[in-house]
Amino acid sequence: MNKILVVEDEKLIRQGISAMIKRSGVPYEEVIECSNGLQALDILKTTRIDVMLTDIRMPKMNGIELVQAVQELDNPPLSVAVSGYDDFSYAVEMMRQGVREYILKPVERDKLKEVLTKLDEELNNRRLDEEKTELTDTKLLKYFLQDSGTTSDDIKLIAKKIKDEVGQQFNVYVAPIGSLPEEKCGILLKNVLGSNVMIVSSERTIHNIRYVGVSDSYSDASDLKKAYTQARDRRMEAFLQNMSVVDEDLPEIPEMLLQSAQKYTDKKSISARVQLMGTDRTKDLKKEWDGFFIAAIRGQIPASDFLDSIEFFITEFTGTFREEVPVELKNVMEIDCLDIYREKFMNFILERQSEFMLKNDSDNTYSKMQEAIKYIKENYSTDLNMAVVSNHISMNYSLFSTEFKNFTGTNFVTYVKDLRMAEAKELLANTDLKVNEISAQVGYDNEKHFMKSFKSYVGVSPTEYRKNASTLR
Structure with missing residues (x-):
């Protein structure tokens, strides 16, 4: 457990209980003390407390009133009543109010340890259940976004999760896999098809991530996939245009400009660029690939064509040279933006070209084998x-x-x-x-x-x- 709160108006008794907790062997992070129910309630409103031990008879707010008030909090602690024989009837009432255990004064060390051990086990089991539920919910959301089969019951579960954790209105953010928000701000799904996905309340804006695509605002969970697709497409535009955020559809590129760039995405042209490697035409090799990336930055190459071109290049390169392409070049969308990807890509191309040329300079066998x-x-x-x-x-x-x-x-x-x-x-x-x-x-x-x-x-x-x-x- 993390924090334990001891509520007791008699200082010596309060300090004694705290000392026994610290020597009990039950794991904890902090023991907090206070002398009455009002102080305790103020602490509980601002601090997450796992276990609260409280006396019954106290000034300003007694233990029964405190336990009743605690039940109204979002995350009420597990409560333990600590009092004498004369207050047994009050203790029974507190048990009805949700108190888990009752310890008589004077408090015995073994009894206190027994109660704390039991509550620690309950907290651990609760935490495991929450983690399992969170994992199940996360998997369901990932399956839903990745077009795996989902039922109407699944949609209801997704809708409930979004409403509980985000609110009625939501936006979807799709960001590079290395980008994470500085604080929890909704539902985070890591590595969905090579990107991080965040479902965020429309009332909030995430400012600390870059090269991100943001969907329009939606209020129906059945629109989640639509919002995700929209955010993913905008993330790709942010990647290609080296833009920090794309939260609306960009202007369409004239058809004439799109057609003029098709020469860079044509499979024969890509194969020809692969075949240039190992020849003495390094200048032409660099010029052709520079043209491809410039056209992509200008928006002349649609996102899907860009990804298809890279995938075809990798296939052709591997088949021709029997050499694997670095993983970072295969997983395009894991890179922040096109400028970074282009630098990595061109470094790879030109380094391999230098190696191939060295082989050709010493022996023409390499180019003959390519032929x-x-x-x-x-x-x-x-x-x-x-x-x-x-x-x-x-x-x-x-x-x-x-x-x-x-x-x-x-x-x-x-x-x-x-x-x-x-x-x-x-x-x-x-x-x-x-x-x-x-x-x-x-x-x-x-x-x-x-x-x-x-x-x-x-x-x-x-x-x-x-x-x-x-x-x-």
């Missing part, structure tokens, strides 16, 4: 073999075999087979092409050979794989 990978991806559906590829990049057959394995981590045959089987699974799951058609499309001129290879690779036949995939759709 080989590109050629394989474009031609794996044909009758492709290692001799064809090594001739294409003008490299000795034996040297190519060694360097290809060093570069990709696997041998040529396995690499090509991985590509073919991945495409075969995609076609089986998402098209109505016949197995023999898929066999030919992924580079097998013999259907039986394809079926045998597929079963060996996947564990089931192509027909069984298609059947299993259809049940998951």
Whole structure:
């Protein structure tokens, strides 16, 4: 327990009870003393007290009156009556008013310890129940915001929580995952799809967080998801525009400007920028990415297109160079704003470019391997073999075999087979092409050979794989 209040008009008795509490072994933070009910009530109105021990007969306000008044407080303490035999009838009345225990004077140390231990256990259990309830409510809210299934009963629970903790009118704030309000000001949900979400009374404004999106004011809990989506979209605008707060929809960008920036988000253009890495065209590489970020800052690239472009770049980079992109670049919305993200992104690009160029300066093998990978991806559906590829990049057959394995981590045959089987699974799951058609499309001129290879690779036949995939759709 945290704070214990001892209310007793006789100083020696009061000090004696306090001393016994401190030596009882029951954990506490502070013991507070006062001499009558009025003083106690003043303390209780401003200080959270866990346990109150009170005498019955006191001047100004007696113990019965104090206990009655305490029940009107938002967080009343657990109360214990302390008095003599002559006051037993009063003690019974206090028990009716909510007093948990009754201790006779003179107070015995063992009895006091027994009572405090019991109350401490009750407080701990109550705290655990509150934490479980809070955790359950928080999970329910997260599921609701993330489009997981919720029932009408769930909506009622959410509405009650918002009304109890926030009030009738609320706004939703979506902020960077590292941003937290300085004090409790509503309901805080940490890390909802990479952002912190706050549900706040419309009468309050949070000033100490930046790059935040704020929804309009709503009064119906069923509008919570709408408010969250609105705040999330505005958070993305705050990110892109490097704005501290976006609490209203920004002006629309003319269609002509949007179209002029599409060249930066086109998948072919992004792939081309990936392929620039490792070449001697560092200036062009930087110019292209600078153009992408400038267009985003100007609002010419919609938020969804920006995120899709980054995601596609990461896929292309990883597939081309067999190297992971730093987590901070993957989780875009965990970064405060575009200026910060752009700096991290460009540092990564240019550092990798320097490394790749060093490799190319010492040996042209690296760029040849890139060209080989590109050629394989474009031609794996044909009758492709290692001799064809090594001739294409003008490299000795034996040297190519060694360097290809060093570069990709696997041998040529396995690499090509991985590509073919991945495409075969995609076609089986998402098209109505016949197995023999898929066999030919992924580079097998013999259907039986394809079926045998597929079963060996996947564990089931192509027909069984298609059947299993259809049940998951």
